[in-house]
Amino acid sequence: MASTTAAPGPTSVRRSGWRSCGPSWARMQSAHRERTIGRMTAGARIPTTLWRLLEGAVADLPPHERRDLYRRQILALHGPLSNLLLVLAVVQFLHGLIWLLWADEAMYSVAWRLAAGLLLVALALRFRALESVRRRRQVGLLFLAVVLACLVTPGSGWQQLPLAYLAGVLLLPLAGLPLLVRPGVAWSGLGLCTLAVAAILWQVQATPGERLAFAFYFAMSACAGLVLRRARANLAVRLDREVESLWQRATRDLLTGLLNRHGWLGLANASLSDAVAAGRQAAVLFLDVDHFKRTNDTHGHLVGDELLRRLGQLVQSRLGPRDLAARLGGEEFACLLPDGDRARAGALAQRLARDYRELASEYGSTLSIGIALYQQGDLLNDLLARADAALYQAKREGRDRVVFADD
Numbered sequence: 173m174a175s176t177t178a179a180p181g182p183t184s185v186r187r188s189g190w191r192s193c194g195p196s197w198a199r200m201q202s203a204h205r206e207r208t209i210g211r212m213t214a215g216a217r218i219p220t221t222l223w224r225l226l227e228g229a230v231a232d233l234p235p236h237e238r239r240d241l242y243r244r245q246i247l248a249l250h251g252p253l254s255n256l257l258l259v260l261a262v263v264q265f266l267h268g269l270i271w272l273l274w275a276d277e278a279m280y281s282v283a284w285r286l287a288a289g290l291l292l293v294a295l296a297l298r299f300r301a302l303e304s305v306r307r308r309r310q311v312g313l314l315f316l317a318v319v320l321a322c323l324v325t326p327g328s329g330w331q332q333l334p335l336a337y338l339a340g341v342l343l344l345p346l347a348g349l350p351l352l353v354r355p356g357v358a359w360s361g362l363g364l365c366t367l368a369v370a371a372i373l374w375q376v377q378a379t380p381g382e383r384l385a386f387a388f389y390f391a392m393s394a395c396a397g398l399v400l401r402r403a404r405a406n407l408a409v410r411l412d413r414e415v416e417s418l419w420q421r422a423t424r425d426l427l428t429g430l431l432n433r434h435g436w437l438g439l440a441n442a443s444l445s446d447a448v449a450a451g452r453q454a455a456v457l458f459l460d461v462d463h464f465k466r467t468n469d470t471h472g473h474l475v476g477d478e479l480l481r482r483l484g485q486l487v488q489s490r491l492g493p494r495d496l497a498a499r500l501g502g503e504e505f506a507c508l509l510p511d512g513d514r515a516r517a518g519a520l521a522q523r524l525a526r527d528y529r530e531l532a533s534e535y536g537s538t539l540s541i542g543i544a545l546y547q548q549g550d551l552l553n554d555l556l557a558r559a560d561a562a563l564y565q566a567k568r569e570g571r572d573r574v575v576f577a578d579d
């Protein structure tokens with residue numbers, strides 16, 4: 173049996189769910205976007221500054237982290253934002269309806285009422301469908317289609333400001349930018365809305381004051397969308413860093429930088445399960461510094477700490493990328509080799525013991541190691557217990573040696 177399971181780091185474990193998703197078309201699109209942004213930010217100073225200003229802390233993230241962040245934002249804020257937008261949409265719809273009722277009677281055509289009804293249904297659909305990006309796009313397009321169709325239809329009473337309110341065109345930048353957080357979608361939405369608003373302002377029968385108020389309202393809602401989006405992205409980046417740092421502190425040993433017992437047990441259990449599922453071999457090494465109390469007593473605790481630090485670095489440097497090492501506590505260390513057959517585990521242990529002896533030669537410190545090889549049905553705790561038993565056998569036999577369990 174041998175394992176292919178990669179030792180997952182904290183970030184990859186928490187984000188593995190995102191990594192697998194997304195069709196290749198989406199990946200091609202985002203690769204194109206990244207190339208474009210790369211050209212923009214590398215080529216000219218003003219676009220870079222603008223990009224940073226608009227995107228906030230997200231602009232400094234590597235592309236794959238930025239994508240993860242956007243996806244997580246959509247999921248995390250879907251509930252509260254949809255409710256907020258639903259309220260805004262209803263208010264805006266009522267605003268348009270009241271305006272319409274007070275308007276000239278020539279405008280109360282059947283077509284008007286039909287358009288208003290359609291828009292109401294579209295609004296409801298739009299907010300019910302927020303969970304699916306595809307449906308969000310469809311409803312967004314439906315809105316724009318209705319607005320544009322109304323705008324190009326000849327006849328008096330059609331090109332009126334109430335229509336714009338009914339269609340929610342003023343709401344789109346506010347709704348679209350924070351919700352459709354992927355930059356491409358957000359920017360296209362803003363561009364289309366600006367075009368629609370420009371068309372409305374060009375055609376409406378309104379006083380200059382009304383036109384100005386309309387344009388001002390649109391600009392304000394677009395700015396609010398941008399500011400909201402930037403603030404949310406900055407907050408998300410900060411929270412992400414906090415979570416990452418808390419995770420590190422909870423699962424890392426400060427002295428050696430290796431995983432601590434808690435962090436190791438979580439990752440090693442998952443790694444061992446993967447190895448077993450793939451029908452591969454695994455081994456656990458249990459390491460313990462010999463006569464560490466004596467070393468502490470003779471040379472002081474600072475020297476003891478230094479030896480532990482050196483041992484941590486040594487273990488980390490000798491392991492493969494798939495292996496997982498931890499300081500379990502005190503002067504005890506453990507390594508899981510998810511593709512460790514007897515030969516590899518034995519050779520690695522011998523090498524660690526020899527290198528540590530050289531590293532700590534000035535203090536005469538040595539290492540004892542117990543090894544347990546995976547047997548059918550073993551859990552991680554079983555392997556640890558057998559490796560521990562082998563370690564104590566090594567201690568009994570005189571220390572500074574490697575012993576296999578069940579030999």
Ligand SMILES: Nc1nc2c(ncn2[C@@H]2O[C@H](COP(=O)(O)OP(=O)(O)OP(=O)(O)O)[C@@H](O)[C@H]2O)c(=O)[nH]1
Nearest residue numbers: 460461462463464465466468473474476477502503
């Ligand atoms: N310097 C230092 N010492 C530590 C640390 N954690 C535990 N120790 C000391 O490690 C020593 C462990 O002693 P024991 O469990 O008796 O083991 P030992 O002296 O190595 O004896 P054997 O394991 O039987 O060879 C104790 O004196 C602890 O105080 C640490 O972080 N730094």
